Amino acid sequence: MIEQYLFYLLKLIMKIYRTKISYPLLLSIIGFTILPTVPIMIIDVSFISFIALAIVASFLVLALYTIFSITYSINNEILTVKVGVFQCNQYLIKDIVKIQNTNSILASPASSLDRIAIYFKHNKSPLIISPQHKDDFIQNLLDINPEIRYL
Secondary structure (H helix, E strand, O other): OHHHHHHHHHHHOOEEEEEOOOHHHHHHHHHHHHOOHHHHHHHOOOHHHHHHHHHHHHHHHHHHHHHHOOEEEEEOOEEEEEEOOOEEEEEEHHHEEEEEEEOOOOOOOOOOOOEEEEEEOOOOOOEEEOEOOHHHHHHHHHHHOOOOEEO
């Protein structure tokens, strides 16, 4: 009885996991954003080139904010995936049927290629994410839904 109550209390606590950051991916985003502006700044140092640089810098800041703000939270029986201020999706943990490791390069709320694919009962395509502490994250999901197959 006490064990069930403690388990229930533990389930009520929200657990938040940040995305795992792949630094080669991060450096490539920075490089591909900044490198095209270097010739513009060398060839033409004018007001228009500074405007172009400010626009590129704004996009870079937005991209970096989005990458560093990806979180996955587990609260009761709901998995919430939040990406910056743009996107917040919720999934029922009881609907998860399978989790497997993947290195898929599909667009997803993940900042690393060390990813997991989460399959749901009613969706054909998986949710692909990359939590920082992958084993703890998966164990939390298994504690809530022991019927999940982890491959």
